[in-house]
Structures are given as structure tokens and as C-alpha cells.
Amino acid sequence: MPLYEDPAGGVRVAPEPLRHWTALLLGRLGTPSDVAGDVAEILVASDRRGIASHGTARLPQYVALAEAGTMDPGARPFRHRGRPGLARWDGANGWGHHAGRLAMDDAIERAMTLGCAASVVHNTNHYGIAGWYAMRAAEGGLIGMSLTNTSPLVAPTRARIPMLGTNPIAVAAPAGRHGMVVLDMATSTIPRGRIEVAARRGETLIAGWAIGPDGSPALTPEVALQGALQPLGGEERTAGYKGYGLALVVEMLTGVLGGAAFGPNIIGLFSTEAKSDLGQFYLALDPEAIDEPGAFEGRLEQLIDQLTAAPLIPDAPGPVLYPGQPEAERARRSDREGIVIDREHFANLALLAERFHVDFPDSLVAA
Amino acid sequence: MPLYEDPAGGVRVAPEPLRHWTALLLGRLGTPSDVAGDVAEILVASDRRGIASHGTARLPQYVALAEAGTMDPGARPFRHRGRPGLARWDGANGWGHHAGRLAMDDAIERAMTLGCAASVVHNTNHYGIAGWYAMRAAEGGLIGMSLTNTSPLVAPTRARIPMLGTNPIAVAAPAGRHGMVVLDMATSTIPRGRIEVAARRGETLIAGWAIGPDGSPALTPEVALQGALQPLGGEERTAGYKGYGLALVVEMLTGVLGGAAFGPNIIGLFSTEAKSDLGQFYLALDPEAIDEPGAFEGRLEQLIDQLTAAPLIPDAPGPVLYPGQPEAERARRSDREGIVIDREHFANLALLAERFHVDFPDSLVAA
Numbered sequence: 001m002p003l004y005e006d007p008a009g010g011v012r013v014a015p016e017p018l019r020h021w022t023a024l025l026l027g028r029l030g031t032p033s034d035v036a037g038d039v040a041e042i043l044v045a046s047d048r049r050g051i052a053s054h055g056t057a058r059l060p061q062y063v064a065l066a067e068a069g070t071m072d073p074g075a076r077p078f079r080h081r082g083r084p085g086l087a088r089w090d091g092a093n094g095w096g097h098h099a100g101r102l103a104m105d106d107a108i109e110r111a112m113t114l115g116c117a118a119s120v121v122h123n124t125n126h127y128g129i130a131g132w133y134a135m136r137a138a139e140g141g142l143i144g145m146s147l148t149n150t151s152p153l154v155a156p157t158r159a160r161i162p163m164l165g166t167n168p169i170a171v172a173a174p175a176g177r178h179g180m181v182v183l184d185m186a187t188s189t190i191p192r193g194r195i196e197v198a199a200r201r202g203e204t205l206i207a208g209w210a211i212g213p214d215g216s217p218a219l220t221p222e223v224a225l226q227g228a229l230q231p232l233g234g235e236e237r238t239a240g241y242k243g244y245g246l247a248l249v250v251e252m253l254t255g256v257l258g259g260a261a262f263g264p265n266i267i268g269l270f271s272t273e274a275k276s277d278l279g280q281f282y283l284a285l286d287p288e289a290i291d292e293p294g295a296f297e298g299r300l301e302q303l304i305d306q307l308t309a310a311p312l313i314p315d316a317p318g319p320v321l322y323p324g325q326p327e328a329e330r331a332r333r334s335d336r337e338g339i340v341i342d343r344e345h346f347a348n349l350a351l352l353a354e355r356f357h358v359d360f361p362d363s364l365v366a367a
Numbered sequence: 368m369p370l371y372e373d374p375a376g377g378v379r380v381a382p383e384p385l386r387h388w389t390a391l392l393l394g395r396l397g398t399p400s401d402v403a404g405d406v407a408e409i410l411v412a413s414d415r416r417g418i419a420s421h422g423t424a425r426l427p428q429y430v431a432l433a434e435a436g437t438m439d440p441g442a443r444p445f446r447h448r449g450r451p452g453l454a455r456w457d458g459a460n461g462w463g464h465h466a467g468r469l470a471m472d473d474a475i476e477r478a479m480t481l482g483c484a485a486s487v488v489h490n491t492n493h494y495g496i497a498g499w500y501a502m503r504a505a506e507g508g509l510i511g512m513s514l515t516n517t518s519p520l521v522a523p524t525r526a527r528i529p530m531l532g533t534n535p536i537a538v539a540a541p542a543g544r545h546g547m548v549v550l551d552m553a554t555s556t557i558p559r560g561r562i563e564v565a566a567r568r569g570e571t572l573i574a575g576w577a578i579g580p581d582g583s584p585a586l587t588p589e590v591a592l593q594g595a596l597q598p599l600g601g602e603e604r605t606a607g608y609k610g611y612g613l614a615l616v617v618e619m620l621t622g623v624l625g626g627a628a629f630g631p632n633i634i635g636l637f638s639t640e641a642k643s644d645l646g647q648f649y650l651a652l653d654p655e656a657i658d659e660p661g662a663f664e665g666r667l668e669q670l671i672d673q674l675t676a677a678p679l680i681p682d683a684p685g686p687v688l689y690p691g692q693p694e695a696e697r698a699r700r701s702d703r704e705g706i707v708i709d710r711e712h713f714a715n716l717a718l719l720a721e722r723f724h725v726d727f728p729d730s731l732v733a734a
Contacts (some may be wrong), residue, residue: 081657085452086482088657116455118483118652122456143619158687159677167509171616181619183612189605210604215680232600232609236684238556238575242599244538245690248674249538251508252548256666257654283650285485287624290448290455299623303630310526313582315612317603320525323612 003050007342011084019044022056024043025363027072028356029066033212035098042097044221046129046267047339051328053193057182057345060353061270062126071095071125083209084110085117088258091124096148099124099186100280104146107284110292115289117270120253121280122260126150126270131184137203137284138180141297145283146170149254149262151269154188155228157241157250160215163264166191167250172324176301188229189240208234254279278340284333294355320366340367372418375710379733385675386411388720389423395723396440398445401448402465409464413496414542414706417697418563420560420605421454426719428637429666435639436493438462444469451477451485455625458491460642463515464490467647471500471513474651478509482656487620487626488647493517493637497693498551501539502539503545504651508664513648514620516629518636522556522595523606523615529595530631531559534617539691543668549691554614556607561599562588562596573603621646705733 004242019040026036036062047055065071075094082088087106091099103119110117127133130146137144142317166186189209199221200207207217210224217235218224233242255262260279267274287296310320353360386407393403414422431440442461449455454473456467470486477484504511505525517532528548533553542548555577565572566588574584577591583589584602599610614688622629627646632639654663677687720727 022451036418063395082482083653083656085484086479086652086656109454113450113484114481115450116483117452118649120657143624147675154689156674156677156683158679158683159674160680161678163674167546169613170433171619181615183616185609187610189600196593206390206605215678215683223498232606233556234605236575238449238601239599241688243551243688245552246536248465248548249550249669251670252538252540252667253652255508256670257652257657257663259662259666261660264673272653283686285624286450289450289453290487290624296624299626299629300619303615303623305617307523307526307530310523310530311528311582313522313527313578316582318525320523322609323608325616328438339550358512 003330004052006340010340010342011346012338012340012366013346013364014366015044015048015334017048017364018056018339021358021360021364022059025059025352025356026073028358029063031073032094032348034244038101042101042132045132047341048331048334049129049326051129052341052345053191056282057341057351058158060348061336063352064272065125065270068273070272074182077121077124078089085114087119089119089121091121093125095124096125096127096278096280100127100133100146100282101136102334103280104136104144104282108137108140108142108144109284111284111286115284116283118281118283120258122258122277122302123275124260124278125276127277127280130152130182131172131182132169133182133282135180135182138172138174141174141286141288143173143285143287144171145281147250147254147281149251149260149266149279151266152264153192153229153245154231154244155211157231157236157244160211160228164244164247164251165266166229167247167254169246169250172355173300174297175322177305178296178301178304179328180324181304181322182301182327187232187250189232189234189243190229192229195221196258199225205226206238208238225350253281257281259263327340370697371419371518373707374442375708377707379705379707380713380731381733382411382415382701383416383730384731385706388731389426392426392719392723393517394431395446395526395725398440398462400410402462405465407559409468412499414708415698415701416496416694418664419695419712420558423716424708427715428449430707430719431639432492432637432671435501437639437642444488444491446473447697448725452481454486454645456486456488458488458651460490460492463492463494463645463647464584466492467500467513467649468503468649469652471503471511471649474649475504475507475509475511477582478651478653481482483650483652485650486727487646487649488626489625491647492643492649493644493645497535497537498549498694500649501537501551502547502549505539505541507548508653508655510540510652511538514617514621514649516618516627516646518630518633520559520596521598521611521614522578523670524598524603524611527595531611531614531618532633533596534614534621536613540667540697541664542671543664545668546695548667548671548689549694551691554599554600554610556610557596559596562591564605575605575607575610586595610677620648624648689707715729
């Protein structure tokens with residue numbers, strides 16, 4: 001995930017009051033408190049980790065979905081069929097975050113008995129950061145995987161139009177004193193948000209990031225925003241077909257396996273035209289099924305020790321990192337000093353506070 | 368996987384006699400006939416699919432490992448602990464292909480009851496094409512995944528030296544009249560063999576493929592062969608950290624989870640210095656656990672219909688493909704017309720035939 005720099009002139013908010021306020025706000029939409037607690041937890045986790053694009057900044061769009069009746073804020077997901085190792089959940093067109101938490105916890109619980117278990121969810125919505133669900137497993141000492149399909153933005157290799165989403169892959173595992181390894185990556189070269197940022201800044205683009213509507217490489221953000229993102233790897237000659245293949249695998253395990261919408265049939269992101277019917281996939285593996293407690297974690301700690309001590313290329317901007325390390329550092333700083341959100345984000349939250357009569361707690365804005 | 372063009376002046380060999388001869392040859396090394404059958408099947412499957420780098424061309428190297436006592440050609444892998452959903456196999460330092468077939472079949476059998484099951488293997492060797500094991504699941508209507516760690520060739524983002532292998536990811540699923548989707552991809556931008564080909568042809572390299580020993584981009588094959596491959600995505604600014612993250616995830620699920628060698632601790636490819644102790648991971652998911660028979664396959668067929676009908680970019684060399692399509696077409700042609708292998712490959716097989724007194728069948732060389 002792209003870790004966003006602190007916005008200039010931003011507002012510093014405290015995570016715990018932000019979570020509390022978010023849960024109260026969701027309650028006003030008719031979301032039961034336990035469901036609202038999950039959604040608030042996951043949105044604020046994204047803000048804490050520096051992923052501003054997937055956190056509380058999205059609240060106005062979620063509220064619009066609920067108000068349009070396109071998403072059911074009071075829905076209760078349910079598990080409707082399966083075998084011990086693979087269950088299928090119906091998200092009941094409710095909050096994707098809550099359905100995801102339930103389905104992942106279900107996979108974790110079964111993996112603690114079986115060693116390995118999976119859940120798929122259909123009839124669900126945008127679930128925020130894919131990594132949170134994988135981390136849920138790693139917090140319990142397991143290896144977790146979380147996948148979701150998303151609205152079509154990426155052109156398969158050789159295609160001119162978007163047919164697949166940025167379909168993220170998240171995998172997390174406990175890593176001893178390194179905390180956790182958390183890979184959370186879109187299978188496109190860059191997220192669409194990166195192009196929007198380039199547009200605001202008047203930057204040009206690198207070939208391989210996106211194509212324009214005619215299928216040629218997009219070298220300006222304006223052209224790219226009318227076209228499609230390229231899969232990880234970029235053009236065909238630089239192995240972009242691998243990113244396309246990964247996006248297709250995510251689609252197979254989520255929308256296709258789950259019986260949800262898939263590929264080009266998914267509606268636009270946060271569109272209020274119809275329900276999203278996204279698909280998600282969760283896998284949990286328990287290393288203790290095959291080894292002594294702590295043995296896996298100890299070996300992963302050793303591997304991270306080795307990787308992060310590697311000699312550097314001449315122009316390296318810093319040491320070798322492991323996936324999830326910058327986000328974990330940001331989360332620790334957020335918990336200590338608050339989350340810095342931009343003025344527009346803060347103003348949007350203030351509008352929601354006013355409209356739904358949920359005052360900000362006094363402690364929301366940090367000193 | 369890179370699909371190799373037919374070599375100029377190559378020899379056309381028939382797949383079935385090649386498999387039969389390979390199995391007899393392996394018998395002379397002390398490999399039991401059932402084990403030899405698996406190895407021959409998987410090596411020839413690679414040749415049939417156009418992946419010359421992972422097929423019978425490797426026989427001289429495998430023979431050298433067996434003769435050096437670094438690999439045990441007569442070994443019997445065994446399953447030594449686990450829970451119903453996750454088993455651990457000891458490859459007994461034997462043929463990776465046979466251990467892989469056993470561990471994957473074990474995962475498939477358990478997934479047909481549980482819905483989802485995995486196996487890990489440690490103390491094993493190079494297993495040929497990762498895709499074969501995933502296809503084994505797809506042939507039975509399941510979704511299969513196969514991962515292996517490999518000798519260090521890839522530099523993590525910012526690192527100057529190789530620390531991880533080209534760690535492939537293979538996923539296969541049944542796709543109705545499209546046969547199967549089979550993604551089988553290294554997590555590096557290109558395989559090392561591609562650089563060796565460039566060296567023979569006197570070509571320069573694209574930045575992002577490899578770095579030299581000083582950590583700068585390698586623009587000639589000679590410099591690259593002394594340095595390291597770059598992970599999928601290439602440099603940091605083009606998201607090479609995603610390929611690094613994927614390679615690390617493969618390492619976590621294979622060597623680290625399996626308790627095999629991992630990362631920079633793995634010896635060189637086909638080195639006879641010590642045993643390889645590679646790790647492999649297999650996952651099988653049964654869509655029928657959560658849906659009507661054929662429903663998953665029908666939806667995947669529909670998605671492939673949509674993707675392959677997409678309008679094309681201006682300079683597209685052909686239609687949109689799905690992963691595994693070129694390899695499946697090549698396998699059909701190989702079965703019809705024979706496999707075209709290069710003269711050096713054929714001469715090496717002839718040397719083995721002579722040394723081990725295993726004559727080529729009359730039908731080996733096709734008309």
C-alpha cells in the first residue's frame with residue numbers, strides 16, 4: 001500500500017476518540033453497535049497505518065451508499081454452506097469490514113483445529129485495507145491471507161479497456177521481535193489515487209503505469225484517468241502479464257469462487273447505482289499444526305534479520321525494509337502523537353458530525 | 368513461464384517414448400519405478416508445454432546430483448506430522464517431483480473431504496515446473512496452488528546482492544471449454560535463463576531486469592550474470608517492492624513454514640556441495656464444498672470469454688490470452704507432432720543413453 005506523507009497544514013486527531021466517534025456516527029445510520037465497532041476499528045487502523053485512502057476519509061462515500069439504499073448498514077452476514085475447511089458467507093449486502101472480520105475469524109477458528117481453513121464471502125462491499133484481515137490471523141500466531149476483487153480499473157495485457165480491479169493480495173505472519181510481516185499490495189503497478197495525486201501536482205507519468213483510452217501509454221494523468229491502469233510489471237515486455245495473471249487469480253478466488261460479481265461485471269467504486277456484490281477470500285494456516293510453538297516465528301525473524309542487513313545499492317534511500325514495516329512504524333507514531341489528516345478530510349468529518357448530530361469528543365483533536 | 372521457440376535445426380522427439388526412456392534411465396540410478404514414473408511424467412510435461420528449461424534438458428544435472436550422493440534417487444518421502452487440513456512431508460532428500468506429487472495428491476484428497484487442505488514439504492529438491500502440481504488439482508475440478516523456494520538469485524528492493532530465489536507462484540483452476548487457467552510465474556521480472564540467452568545473442572538488457580555486482584542497473588548480460596535479478600516490478604519507483612514482497616511470501620510458506628532451508632541460506636542451483644533442503648507448499652480448494660458441481664467452472668469460463676474478447680491496444684501482437692493458454696496449445700502440438708528439442712539437449716540425452724545402457728526406443732525420434 002502507498003504510505004501517504006503527512007499533509008501540509010493537517011489536523012492531528014487522536015485514534016481512540018476517532019474510533020469512538022466513527023462507531024457512534026455509524027450507529028446513526030442504523031448500524032448495530034457491534035458491527036459499527038468492527039467498521040470503526042478497521043477504518044481507523046487504516047488511518048493509523050498511514051493509508052489515508054482507505055480510512056475515515058471514505059466515510060462520506062459509505063454514508064452515501066447507505067442513504068441511497070445501495071448498501072444495508074444494518075445487515076447481519078450469515079454463513080450458509082460449506083465443509084469444515086471451506087465456508088461460504090453471505091455478506092447480506094452490509095458492511096464489508098464486518099463480514100470480513102466474521103469470515104476471517106471463522107477461518108482462524110477452524111484453522112486452529114484443522115491446521116488450514118478458508119472462507120469466501122459474496123454479496124458484500126468494499127472492506128477497506130486488505131491487510132487488516134491478514135493481520136488478524138498473525139496476531140493469533142497464524143499466517144493469514146486476504147483477497148478482494150474490486151471495480152474494474154486495470155487493462156489485461158494487450159487489452160485497451162479496464163476489465164479487472166486492482167485486486168489486492170494481503171498476507172501476514174508473526175515475525176518475532178519484528179512484529180509481523182504484512183504484505184498488502186494491489187496487483188496493478190500503482191493505485192488510481194497515485195494518478196489523481198499526479199494530476200493535482202501537474203506531474204507526468206512513467207510509461208508502464210497506465211494507458212490512455214486509445215491503448216497507448218498514458219504519459220499525463222489526464223489521459224490516464226480516461227484510460228486504464230497497467231498490471232504489476234507494466235507493459236508486456238517488462239512482464240506485465242504476471243500482474244495480470246495475479247489479478248485474475250484474485251478474481252478467481254473471490255468473485256468467481258464466491259459466486260459474487262466478477263471482473264468487468266462489477267460496478268464502479270462507490271457507485272450508488274446498484275449493489276456492489278463484491279467477493280472476498282480469507283485463508284488461515286496454523287504453523288503449530290506441524291511444528292513446535294514459536295518455531296515458525298523464530299525462523300521468520302531470522303530471515304528478516306538477514307534481509308534487512310543486506311548491503312545496499314548505491315542510491316538506496318534507506319535500509320532494506322520488510323513488508324508492513326513502514327506502516328507499523330506509522331501506526332506506533334499515530335498512537336503516540338495522533339494521526340495527521342488533511343483539512344478536507346477533517347472538514348468532511350465535521351460535516352457528518354453536524355448532519356448526524358454526533359459531536360466530536362473534546363479529545364478528538366490532539367494538541 | 369517463458370515459452371521457448373522451437374530451436375533451429377532441432378530434433379523432433381515423441382513424448383510417450385521420451386517419458387518411457389526417461390523412466391528407464393532413472394531406474395538405472397536406483398530410483399524405484401513408481402518414483403521414476405512421476406519424475407519422467409513431470410519432466411516431459413515441461414518439454415511438451417514448451418518450457419525447455421525445466422524438462423529433460425536438466426537430466427545431466429539431476430544425474431550429477433545423484434552420483435555425487437547429494438540427492439538420494441531411491442528415497443521414499445514420508446508424512447510425519449500434521450492436522451487434517453495441514454500436513455508436513457519429509458522429502459527424504461529424494462526427487463522433488465515425486466515428493467511434490469505425493470504432497471499435492473494428499474492435499475487434494477483431504478480437500479475433497481474438508482473443502483480446503485494444504486501440505487508443506489521440507490528436505491526436498493528442485494521439482495521442475497511449479498504449474499504441474501497446481502494442474503493436478505485442476506484436473507480433478509479443484510483449485511490448486513503450488514509454491515517453491517529456490518536458490519538465491521534475486522536482490523530485495525534496495526539490496527545489492529541476491530537474497531531470495533525466483534520463488535514461483537503457480538495457481539490452476541478448471542475453466543470449462545477453455546480447459547484450465549494455469550498461472551505459473553517466477554516472482555522476478557525475468558528468469559536467469561533469459562539473461563543467458565541475451566548473452567549468447569549479444570543483446571543488451573532493459574533497466575529493471577537485473578543489477579550488477581555494484582548494485583547499479585545491469586545493461587549488459589555479462590554484468591547481470593555477476594549481479595542479481597530484480598523482483599517483479601523492477602526498480603523501487605516502478606513497484607519492484609511488490610515482487611520482493613511476493614518472493615518473501617513464497618519463502619515464508621515454503622522454507623520458513625516447512626522448516627527447510629530458506630532465503631540466502633539455500634545453496635546454488637544444482638550445486639553438488641550439499642543437499643538442497645528446499646521447501647514447497649501445496650494448497651487445494653474444492654469449489655463443490657460451497658456450490659453446485661460445475662458452477663465455479665462455468666463462471667470462470669464466462670470470465671475468460673470476456674477477457675479474451677476485450678478490444679486491443681494498437682500494437683498488440685495478438686489477442687488477449689489467459690494464463691496457461693500458450694503452454695496448453697504447445698502441449699497439444701507436441702502430442703500431435705512431437706517435441707522439438709535442440710541439438711545439444713538431444714546429444715546430452717544420447718550420452719546418458721550410452722553411459723547407462725538405456726537405448727532410445729526406435730519411436731523416440733519422430734519423422
